[in-house]
Amino acid sequence: MKAAPIYILGIESSCDDTSAAVILNERILSNIVANQDVHRRFGGVVPELASRSHQENIVPVVELALSQANIRKDQLSAVAFTRGPGLLGSLLVGTSFAKGLSMSLSIPLIDVHHMQAHIMAHWIEDSNSLDHQQPPSYPFMCLTVSGGHTQIVLVKEALSFEVLGETIDDAAGEAFDKLAKMLGLSYPGGPQIDQLASSGNMHAFEFPKPNLPGYQFSFSGLKTSVLYFLQKKTKEDPDFIKNHLQDICASFQHAVVNILVETLDRAATENGIKCIGVAGGVSANSYLRKRLVQLAEEKDYQLHVPKFEYCTDNAAMIAITGYYKFLKKDFVGHEISAVARMKM
Ligand code: KG4
Ligand code: ZN
Numbered sequence: 001m002k003a004a005p006i007y008i009l010g011i012e013s014s015c016d017d018t019s020a021a022v023i024l025n026e027r028i029l030s031n032i033v034a035n036q037d038v039h040r041r042f043g044g045v046v047p048e049l050a051s052r053s054h055q056e057n058i059v060p061v062v063e064l065a066l067s068q069a070n071i072r073k074d075q076l077s078a079v080a081f082t083r084g085p086g087l088l089g090s091l092l093v094g095t096s097f098a099k100g101l102s103m104s105l106s107i108p109l110i111d112v113h114h115m116q117a118h119i120m121a122h123w124i125e126d127s128n129s130l131d132h133q134q135p136p137s138y139p140f141m142c143l144t145v146s147g148g149h150t151q152i153v154l155v156k157e158a159l160s161f162e163v164l165g166e167t168i169d170d171a172a173g174e175a176f177d178k179l180a181k182m183l184g185l186s187y188p189g190g191p192q193i194d195q196l197a198s199s200g201n202m203h204a205f206e207f208p209k210p211n212l213p214g215y216q217f218s219f220s221g222l223k224t225s226v227l228y229f230l231q232k233k234t235k236e237d238p239d240f241i242k243n244h245l246q247d248i249c250a251s252f253q254h255a256v257v258n259i260l261v262e263t264l265d266r267a268a269t270e271n272g273i274k275c276i277g278v279a280g281g282v283s284a285n286s287y288l289r290k291r292l293v294q295l296a297e298e299k300d301y302q303l304h305v306p307k308f309e310y311c312t313d314n315a316a317m318i319a320i321t322g323y324y325k326f327l328k329k330d331f332v333g334h335e336i337s338a339v340a341r342m343k344m
Contacts, residue, residue, distance in 0.1 A: 005024055005025065006024070006025055006077045006078075006323060006326055006327075007022060007023070007024055007071055007075050007076050007077050008022070008023050008076070008078050008080055008322040009021070009062070009066070009076050009078075009079050009101070009319065010022075010023065010081070010112075010315040010316065010318030010319025010320075010321075010322055011058075011079065011080070011081040011082065011094045011097060011098050011315055011318060012081075012094065012114075012117075012314060012315040012317070012318045013054045013058065013081075013082060013086075013090050013091060013093050013094030014082045014084070014085070014086025014087065014090055014091055014094075014114045014313065015045060015086055015087060015090060015147070015148075016035070016036045016050045016053075017033050017034065017035055017312070017313040018033075018034040018036070018053065018054045018057035018058055018061050018093075018094075019031070019032060019033040019034070019313065019314050019315035019318075020032050020058075020062040020064070020065035020066075020315050021065055021314065021318065021319045022066060022068075022069035022071060022076075022319065023319035023320055023322075023323055024069075025125075025323060026123060026124065026125040026320060027126075027127060028125065028316050028320075029068070029069035029070070029071070030064075030065045030066075030068035030069040031065070031309065031310075031315060031316040032061050032065045032068065033061075033309075033314055033315070034053075034060075034061050036049070036050060036053045036057075039187055040186050040187055041186070042187070043181050043186065043187050044177070044181075044187050045087070045187070047087045047088075047090065048089065050087055050090045051087070051089030051090050051092065054090055054093035054094065055093055058093055058094065058097050059097075062097070062101075065315070073101075074105065076105060076107055077107060077108075078102070078107050078108040078109070078331070079098045079101050079102045079107060079108075079109055079322075080098070080110040080112050080318050080319055080321065080322025080323075080325070080326075081094045081095055081097075081098035081109075081110070081111065081112060081318065082094055082112055082113075082114045082117065082318055083095060083111035083113065083336065083338055083339060083342065084338055084339035084340060084341065084342035085113075085149075085339070085341050086114055086148075086338075086340065087340065088339075088340040091339075091340065092337075095336070095337065099334050102334070108326070108329075108331040109331060109332050109333075109334065109336070110322045110325045110331055110332065111332045112318045112322060112325070113321075113342055113344060114342075115144055115146070115149050115151070115153075115280070115344055116159070116321060116344060117317040117321045118144055118146060118279040118280045118311075119142050119144060119153060119155060119277075119279045120159075120317055120320050120324065121306040121310040121311070121314075121316065121320065122140075122142075122277055122279065122304050123135045123136075123320050123324070124306070124307075124310055124316055124317065124320045135304070136155075136277055136302075136304045137275050137302070138155060138156060138157050138158075139154060139155065139157075139271075139273050140154075140155040140273070140275045140276070140277060140304075141153075141154055141155075141264065141267055141268045141271065141273045141276045142154075142155060142276070142277045142278065142279055143263070143264040143276075143277070143279070144279045144280045145172040145173060145260060145279070145280045145281070145282035145283060145288075146171060146172075146173050146280035146281045147171060147173035147174055147177065147188070148171050148173070149171050149280065150166060150167040150171045150172045150173075150217045150219070150260075151163050151167075151344075152164045152165040152264060152267045153344070154267075154273075158324055159321075159324055159325065159328070159330075161344055163344050164214070164215045164267055164271075165214050165215025165216045165217070165267070166216065167216070167217040167219065168212070168216055168217070168218050169218050169219065169220035170218075170219040170220050170223060172217070172256055173190055173280070173281050173282045174219070175219035175256060176188075176189050176190040176193050176253075177189040177190065178223050179193060179223070179248075179249075179252050180192060180193055182226065182230055183230075183241055183245065183248065183249075188281075190282060190284070190285065191284070193249045193252070194253065194284075194285050194286055194287065196245055196246050196250075197246065197249040197250040197252075197253040197254075198287075199246045200245075200246030200247040200248070200249050200250030200251070201246075201247045201250055202250040202251055202254035203254070204244070204247035204248075204251050205229070205247065205248065205251040206251070207222055207225055207226060207229075207251065207252065207255040208225050209222075209255065209258065209259065210222070210259070215263050215267045217259060217260075219256065219259075222252075222255055222259075226248075226252060230248075253285070253287050257291050260282075260288060261291045261295055264278075264292075264295075265295055265299065268299075268301065269299075274300070274301055274302055275301070275302045275304070276296070276301045276302070276303055276304070277303065277304035277305065277306075278292060278304075279311070281311060281312045283305060283306070283311045284308055284311045284312055292305065
């Protein structure tokens with residue numbers, strides 16, 4: 001029997017991207033993302049500017065998502081929005097908009113956890129994608145790596161998440177962004193380091209590796225050691241960074257990716273799980289993707305990596321999570337409010 005058509009509008013505004021998407025069951029119909037360039041010159045996201053930009057962008061972004069999906073508001077089955085974690089002023093814009101829309105259309109409202117949504121991106125069906133990979137099977141071990149989080153999450157079944165380990169200090173994306181700042185690159189640093197590293201020597205410099213119990217991560221020691229290393233080297237040669245930019249990026253990226261890949265491998269092996277994946281903004285990193293492919297080949301894992309546009313912040317992942325919550329009738333009332341810190 002064919003599933004009844006369920007149209008969900010997803011809204012994401014947790015950080016500096018305003019996004020809206022429409023999904024028909026698991027199949028994505030539109031995914032609009034408005035990036036905020038205003039933060040570039042400040043070397044990081046300025047919360048006050050982010051919420052103002054969301055305020056300006058939200059209506060046109062939602063209208064574009066609906067028109068590209070070729071559906072009317074009154075066809076929507078529910079509205080799903082990112083409730084947290086994230087910047088409160090940013091989250092409030094998407095939350096308030098979603099509440100207003102659900103009220104005016106008298107349709108259910110669904111709250112979504114941003115990091116759960118990054119993982120759920122694996123279940124998005126994209127008819128434009130050449131890669132018709134099946135979604136992951138359960139149990140699924142996922143490395144979630146973004147600007148604010150680094151976690152090993154066990155997904156036991158649909159919407160059942162257990163965090164097995166996480167970072168005790170900085171997130172992986174944050175480490176990339178902080179190195180970028182030290183090197184005088186603009187925000188966000190991850191994509192630029194990825195690009196520069198592609199023509200550098202990853203064995204040029206060696207950085208220390210933390211030794212932590214379980215599946216915990218730490219990137220603050222690595223960041224400090226790079227900072228001292230750069231201070232020492234630029235004292236000896238003021239042009240050190242300029243002359244070794246690619247090698248610094250490649251060596252740093254190698255150190256971060258080693259930590260991520262080894263921890264995911266250990267978590268999967270020790271828990272007897274064959275289906276692994278990666279989610280979150282840092283999963284756009286080309287070297288991390290390459291290393292995961294190698295790992296899967298060596299250890300015979302079934303690897304899942306979402307399409308590039310569903311790795312960094314987007315509303316398609318909010319819409320797919322909303323769809324699964326809709327099936328369970330997991331709705332919230334209009335008294336709901338956004339939360340900056342939200343447990344998984
Ligand atoms: O998931 P995301 O879009 O936003 C958060 O929820 O934080 O992740 C953003 C993070 C930023 O730190 C950015 O530098 C990093 O993902 N990032 C990358 C790459 N693309 C984005 N890091 C390394 N390599 C990349 N290609
Ligand atoms: Zn994110």
